[in-house]
Amino acid sequence: MTLDFSFLSWGVVSSFVIKGLIFSVQLTLVAMIGGIVLGTALALMRLSGKRWLVAPAAFYVNTMRSIPLVMVILWFFLLIPLLLGKPLGAEVSAMVTFTLFEAAYFSEIMRAGIQSVSKGQVHAGYAVGMTYPQTMQLIVLPQAFRNMLPVLLTQTIILFQDTSLVYAIGAYDLLKGFEIAGKNFNRPVETYLVAACVYFVICFSLSMTVRQLQNKIAIIR
Amino acid sequence: MVTWDWQVFCKETTSGDIISGCFGRGGDITYLDWLFSAWGWTLSVAVFALVVALFVGSLMGILRTVPDKRLVFLGNVWTELFRNIPLLVQIFLWYHVLPSLFTSLRSVPSFVLVVVALGFFTSARISEQVKAGIQALPNGQRYAGLAMGLTLPQTYRFVLLPMAFRIVIPPLTSESMNIVKNSSVAFAVSIAELTMFAMQAGEETSRNVEMYLAVTALYFVSAFSVNRLALVIENRVRVPGMIGAK
Numbered sequence A: 001m002t003l004d005f006s007f008l009s010w011g012v013v014s015s016f017v018i019k020g021l022i023f024s025v026q027l028t029l030v031a032m033i034g035g036i037v038l039g040t041a042l043a044l045m046r047l048s049g050k051r052w053l054v055a056p057a058a059f060y061v062n063t064m065r066s067i068p069l070v071m072v073i074l075w076f077f078l079l080i081p082l083l084l085g086k087p088l089g090a091e092v093s094a095m096v097t098f099t100l101f102e103a104a105y106f107s108e109i110m111r112a113g114i115q116s117v118s119k120g121q122v123h124a125g126y127a128v129g130m131t132y133p134q135t136m137q138l139i140v141l142p143q144a145f146r147n148m149l150p151v152l153l154t155q156t157i158i159l160f161q162d163t164s165l166v167y168a169i170g171a172y173d174l175l176k177g178f179e180i181a182g183k184n185f186n187r188p189v190e191t192y193l194v195a196a197c198v199y200f201v202i203c204f205s206l207s208m209t210v211r212q213l214q215n216k217i218a219i220i221r
Numbered sequence B: 001m002v003t004w005d006w007q008v009f010c011k012e013t014t015s016g017d018i019i020s021g022c023f024g025r026g027g028d029i030t031y032l033d034w035l036f037s038a039w040g041w042t043l044s045v046a047v048f049a050l051v052v053a054l055f056v057g058s059l060m061g062i063l064r065t066v067p068d069k070r071l072v073f074l075g076n077v078w079t080e081l082f083r084n085i086p087l088l089v090q091i092f093l094w095y096h097v098l099p100s101l102f103t104s105l106r107s108v109p110s111f112v113l114v115v116v117a118l119g120f121f122t123s124a125r126i127s128e129q130v131k132a133g134i135q136a137l138p139n140g141q142r143y144a145g146l147a148m149g150l151t152l153p154q155t156y157r158f159v160l161l162p163m164a165f166r167i168v169i170p171p172l173t174s175e176s177m178n179i180v181k182n183s184s185v186a187f188a189v190s191i192a193e194l195t196m197f198a199m200q201a202g203e204e205t206s207r208n209v210e211m212y213l214a215v216t217a218l219y220f221v222s223a224f225s226v227n228r229l230a231l232v233i234e235n236r237v238r239v240p241g242m243i244g245a246k
Helices: A010-047 A051-066 A069-084 A090-116 A119-127 A132-169 A174-184 A188-220 B006-010 B031-063 B069-083 B087-101 B103-107 B110-136 B139-147 B152-167 B169-189 B194-205 B208-236
Strands: none
Touching: A010 A051, A010 A090, A010 A132, A010 A174, A051 A090, A051 B208, A069 A090, A069 A132, A069 B169, A069 B194, A069 B208, A090 A132, A119 A132, A132 A174, A132 A188, A132 B087, A132 B169, A174 A188, A188 B069, A188 B087, B006 B031, B006 B208, B031 B069, B031 B110, B031 B152, B031 B169, B031 B194, B031 B208, B069 B110, B087 B103, B087 B110, B087 B169, B110 B152, B110 B169, B139 B152, B152 B169, B169 B194, B169 B208, B194 B208
16 A cells, blocks of 8 residues: 555644644643642652651552553543542543642652752751751752752653553544544544654654753753 | 442353353353453563563663664664654554555454564663663673673673673563553553453443452552562572672
8 A cells, every 4th residue: 555645734734633732732731740749749748757648648659650551541531420420521531630640650750859869958957947848848849859850851751652542531632633634534544654753753852852951950960 | 329249240241141150151251251361361462562572672772782883873763763652653553554554464463463562662661771781880891701802792691781681670670560551552452451351341331340440450460470570580680799689
């Protein structure tokens, strides 16, 4: 069979693909920001040394990390309507799922980041009379965040790739946009190829940017 | 609020009759039979893909550390290519795109295509770790090997790789657990594995929660067993006095 990309026009892209791309980016950003906030909270719980905080956080993180993402997506899509009494739609359900799922992964990164800040910094904070929240907020977390920035961004690239898994609940993401365009023009093979190229270009350029950033940060430190 | 109905697993899949003993006899298939067969599919996809991934990933990782720049380039291109495309898209490429471009692939069963897709996807991650493992060794080891008159392949075989592979066992363990989890994406091309079972059996019986719970538990058990197995291997191959040895 011969490939024919002639059906691909700006009209096709703007009517099918852009909508999906916007959702994929939106989902990535929501899950990244929500995941980092929640993940930092989970990391602080795990490092608090209080058993009633450590145990639930550890349980949450370990559970999320041992279930396949597709199953988590399906679980939330099933449970949210049961708990709320009304369905939220695949898109909102995906945002909730990805935020809660990624929080587990971001929390492991933030935990490593917080542990990478030397103990002397914490003691210095206490010595100048800061409270625990102040020390964390003003001294430890900014440094932890900065040290872990490349890793957090790499995880975000993985997160962007994983957004394609909303396929399981039929949400309209980038891949779905290409798939529908392919069905409409009866050119599924070409659209899958283009989809792969688009994902590759986005993820590859992002990871190059992260690599540059890594060098920059490494020099300053 | 929720009422459990675990007997659903003893139902025959077409007639819906409850079968005593829960395992179907003769031509009957219960949901429990189906669940175990799905588990088998998940494990076979994962194990075969892991073999592919370890083989290809190690090869590419080694290529990225050799003196020949062309081989390094090949290894880098391979790794970036398979790391920057989502797994689901890669599976679609193997399942929908390649067979229509190369007609000889049409007779290949979809199980094999998924194994190759998952294997190559994971090989990019393994290549990163193998490369890091080799680079973690002091350069003197490589020079020592070459100075002794070993050829480059011999240096890798007898000096570098035995230590490098031991160093990368922990990250390879988590990759092996990931491959069990990632095998769930095979549902998208109708492989009858656990996630596919959860979706279909859940729909047929309307007992989604029970089906999902069973499937989730089996994923747990599978990933945990991989973890234990890797720990055993790690302890077995430990070199006294070297990295990580007790």
